[in-house]
Amino acid sequence: MEFSYFLLLFVAFIIDLGECQSNGCAELPCGARGPVIRFPFRVNSHPGHCGYPGFNLSCTDTNDTVVELPNSVKLFVKRIDYKSQVLQLYDPAHCIPKQLRRLNLSSSPFQFEEDSPEDQTLSSGESSSTGLPDFVFFNCPRREVKFRFIRCLSSQKHQVYAFDKRDELMDLPLSSCTKMYTLRSIPNTTVLDDDEKNLELKWSRPVCGHCEAKGKKCRLKKHSTELETECFLEGALSKLAITGITLGSLLLLLVIFALYRLYTYDKVEKEHQAKINKFLEDYRNFKPTRYSYIDIKRITSQFSEKLGEGAYGTVFKGKLSHKIHVAVKILNTSKGNGEEFINEVRTMGTIHHVNVVRLVGFCADGFRRALVYEFLPNDSLEKFISSTGAKNPILNLDKLQDISLGVAKGIEYLHQGCDQRILHFDIKPHNVLLDQNFNPKISDFGLAKLCAKDQSAVSMTTARGTMGYIAPEVFSRNFGNVSSKADVYSFGILLLEMVGGRKNVDVTVENSGQIYFPEWIYNVLEQKEDIRIFVEDDGDAKIAKKLATVGLWCIQWHPMDRPSIKDVVKMLEGDGDKLIMPPNPFASAGHVKNNANILTQRQNQQLEVIPESE
Template sequence: MDICLKMLISYLFLFLAFIVDLREAQNGCDDQLRYCGAHSPAIRFPFRLSSQLEHCGYPGFILSCTDANQTVLELPISAKLFVKEINYTSQVIQLYDPPHHCFPRQFRGLNLSSSPFQFKVNSPYDDLQNYPLFNCSPRAIMNSDRRSDRISCLSGPTYQVYAINYFTSIAELPLSCTKMYNLLSIPNTILIDGSDYKVLQLSWSIPKCGHCEAKGKKCRLKNNSSKLQTECFPKDKGSLSKSAIAGVILGSFLLLLAIFALYRLYTYDKVEKEHQAKIEKFLEDYRNFKPTRYSYADIKRITNQFTEKLGEGAYGTVFKGKLSNEIHVAVKILNTSNGNGEEFINEVETMGTIHHVNVVRLVGLCADGFRRALVYEFLPNDSLDKFISSTGTKKCILNWDKLHDIALGIAKGIEYLHQGCGQQILHFDIKPHNVLLDQNFNPKISDFGLAKLCSKDQSVVSMTTARGTMGYIAPEVFSRNFGNVSSKADVYSFGILLLEIVGGRKNVDVTVENTSQVYFPEWIYNILEQKEDMRIFVDDDEDAKIAKKLAIIGLWCIQWHPVDRPSMKVVVQMLEEEEDKLIMPHNPFASAGPVQINASILVKSLNHELEVIPE
């Protein structure tokens, strides 16, 4: 593991740890003001809403919101008062009692000794006293001089309630008065009737946060403090708000993404440089063959800035170009994301040594940094699949004699690859798409990206993975149960190609889901075995003979076991012989009768069930 990847993983752990710490530190608390309603006072430390976690406020400073969006403070015991205003600097909270406007009723049994709040005394006349409350009859009230102590909010039509202060003698009360309960240590202003005295002020001394507010700062509990100690912090540098948290998380994610992108770019550049060095070494050894080497600027000029696209495959895109007004070429721009340069080396190494009328000629190459391209001769009539496909629009141009000549030319080209070169070349991707046609419809084999070179006397080829196009791959390429991989793999692919020419259709349509569809090559075998007329494909007798000949040779080529297939040299001889001299092969499908096999199921079984050959 390189240092960049280690840094990336380390940062990822730090980032996750930061998020966990941030979540634990914040854990639902933030610096944002909270409100019960639009006209309610702001709520922040030391107060907290009952819906917040305990450490978001100081013990005893709990507020709640009513359904009418009013802020409520609950005092011991069960005294619920509404909050009008909170002054965080002077540490004073103003309370009122809107339902009854009657503090004496709320303060029955009140005990602020267990509360962090105290009554705020503004003057000597507003000192704290104990007041017993008496219920007196109306007649007693009329004869008394103590009407100034009357509590109107507790009085009714048939009785009056009086509060008696400490200097009043109980003997002065009429005998018809009965004691109700005591109000302990309350300011006398709350007993006075009138709107000016309907607001109660409570103060708190702990926690001491007023000096923080006076300095333009805020207050909070110290982290990891077991003694409920507080600290001041700047408003712009305090605990993170939700938007700040989102910003931190987003910024960290983007930074992580940037580091990962840089790491991928670094590794890609490193690997690409290794590929370039590998290719340059190969081209240095290949210089004796004197290929034409173009720069990427030359490639753009030749293709007129990649104006005319001819086709696209797994390994690259092909554009039309011209070296001069008379010489046209096909330029394949290779995908650098696929492979490690092996496809490029395969094609150059293989095609640079081939000179055959039925093999596409390599004109030049480009290996300019990470950009790679191959320049071939241009063949104006496109590929064979355009003429044999059931959906092809050009099929009517080729008669059966020409199709026979094309099949013979392909066979001669493959035979040359197997025996005519200095080394044996196995193509491993013979299919109509890789057979191009010149102006006279002469076939030329192309696309050697999957080719493998070996000595002529080598009968078995080692492979690490299956290669080729599904539907054209020989069984032994997937599993040794059918035999060893050899040049007979190309024979199998050629046999499928012949059967496609006969049937005028693709061998495998993986989109077909109809399980009753007969596997196409077996269908052709059943027709020949039952001696049915090949006019199912053609009308003319002579053409039917050619179709039957191509079908028989194709069935010989697709025998499941490689030893049962002819060599390409024998295939060429069979194509050059008369049709009536050919013998029907054994049934390559090992079935007693017409068996219906879905092509897509066959493909999937080959792909998933057969053993892949180890090196």
């Protein structure tokens, strides 16, 4: 592709070789339909001697030709008449009178073109005197058909007219109009009520029209210090010169082609080698690296930058190299018997997914234990879900929808994409980290359990997870067996928090009178009330309703009533208008307004212990 483009340019060079040798200034229009640009005009790609001072043009990205006049007035060039020495311009915004207010041609090589005889007729019917007229612009409250109406300067509230100072004053409604400004010595055609009108400028120097009339071209005299011009005739090269140039060009072309093939072959070989090296590097990084405690101290610069602290340890920012940053979690030795550390390394060391945080390495040096993760600069999703419901301007509902879909795909991978099914048991905003592009990654596998793919339920001796996100069956077998549906329940609570921008559970005595938020959302949707209290426009309201509906499906009390995570992904990817309302997940609890008290009772009642068969 690159060589074909080069070949095209090379052929064009051969075609224009005669002209380039004659004066070194090829005619270069900005586009296929643009005016031909030659002396006295030049574009930036032309050498300086190809144009006359003050006759610079430029090309836009859309191949339009632009001339810049004094006071930063930029107009598009429609036509250049080199014989008559007239430049025809137009305003892309179709408002020449607006441009004229800033235009001052006193320091420009161009002057206004005189009006044609039919345009010089005055409104009073008398003949025009010599010179161009002055126009006074007025702002009138209503339409005055007797005057020149300037549509592009007018609006519904005011009408703008141009009044020729040679007109009779008695024709002007002075009592209702206000004078705006005066434009002196401008052509009559520039104030006509015509959106397609052009502005014609002429130039008197350099004098090249006579060259064009003779079929010749114009250029600056060589070695002249007075900017003198001369006419010249572009002569053709002799047949012998053309033959020599053609053969030499073909030979040069063959040499260039051979060098190009050699270059591309070498480039392809280097690309193949780079792919092999990258594969070997990735293959080496599939398994997490084991670090010593001394390595951990070096990576974290003696634990100099603290990122956060939790129940199981403290997280520090570290650096493996100049460009690779990591997050190092130093585990508390007083918490647990090392089960969380083993779970984390065993689980995360074997999984690789775009929506699951990557475990780079670990440290098990005596009683010191640490986990090294990839560094995600935007912290956790919890940072962007305010407990007061205040909207964070960085994450709108459209972005939250992308985040929810990413988390769901990460859970789907854990449940179905690994050699063993992985149940996370701690899905919550704090454990959803965000990278530099706010893509979500599931983290913290300290409470995870591994089971066979064909195993429909798992056994547990104690409930695990974070209060408010734990599925009912994790507390009591009365609701069913513990399975992957427990993660679906936690994900549903997370969705409702993303919609409401608030914590799901606050079951304290002081707040026991507050309504349980998920049930409040259900009542809003069931009664078809407006959910836009959280959003600013109808598009966000549609997303909020979709996320809330999916969340309510996920938090059904009985696991068999919840969708699988695969079906959740389909619902989030589909059209929210096609989602149906789920059954009321709170009906089994009785129709009681104060559901916070009911939740508290459920959590404090004597729960049946689930025996562990492992």
